[in-house]
Amino acid sequence: MSALEYTPYVADCPSRQLLDRIGDRWSVLTIGSLVDGPQRYSAIAARVQGVSQKMLTQTLRALERDGLVTRTVYPEIPPHVEYELTERGRSLRTVLEPLERWATEHMDDVQASRDQYDAR
Numbered sequence: 791m792s793a794l795e796y797t798p799y800v801a802d803c804p805s806r807q808l809l810d811r812i813g814d815r816w817s818v819l820t821i822g823s824l825v826d827g828p829q830r831y832s833a834i835a836a837r838v839q840g841v842s843q844k845m846l847t848q849t850l851r852a853l854e855r856d857g858l859v860t861r862t863v864y865p866e867i868p869p870h871v872e873y874e875l876t877e878r879g880r881s882l883r884t885v886l887e888p889l890e891r892w893a894t895e896h897m898d899d900v901q902a903s904r905d906q907y908d909a910r
Contacts, residue, residue, distance in 0.1 A: 811856055816841055816849040818886055821875065824859065825883055828874040858882060 796805035811817055816838070823829060823837040835846055850873055853859040858879035864870040875883065 808856065811852055812882065812886075814849070816845050817853060818889075820846070820849050820853065821858065821879060821883060821886060822890060824873060824875045824879070828862070828872040830870070830872055834873065853879070 797803050798806040798809050800806065819838045819841070820834060823834050829837075831846070831850075834850075835841065835843070838846065841849070850859060850861070854861050854873075857876055860874050860876055862872050862874070864872070
């Protein structure tokens with residue numbers, strides 16, 4: 791299939807699955823936590839506050855499966871494992887950084903809208 795043949799608006803299209811992965815909150819935050827270079831699992835977990843061990847493990851595995859993250863195991867005792875964005879994962883960051891910036895820049899207005907809505 792060529793890129794023009796993928797239609798994320800069709801339920802069973804693989805591009806929808808990829809958008810679901812990219813749009814998942816834990817994926818966005820995990821990718822963001824890796825922007826500065828390789829990280830150990832515990833460092834990612836500390837940066838992405840609120841993510842459970844199960845969800846972080848599932849997210850990292852899914853990102854690795856999609857070729858966005860690499861997992862490197864160093865043969866030490868105890869084993870040392872690091873996660874790093876691939877070139878594809880780093881290219882995705884160019885899309886996610888403006889989204890993150892937009893969210894932080896517009897949060898006050900969004901919160902005001904929420905408060906106004908909730909007051910009704």
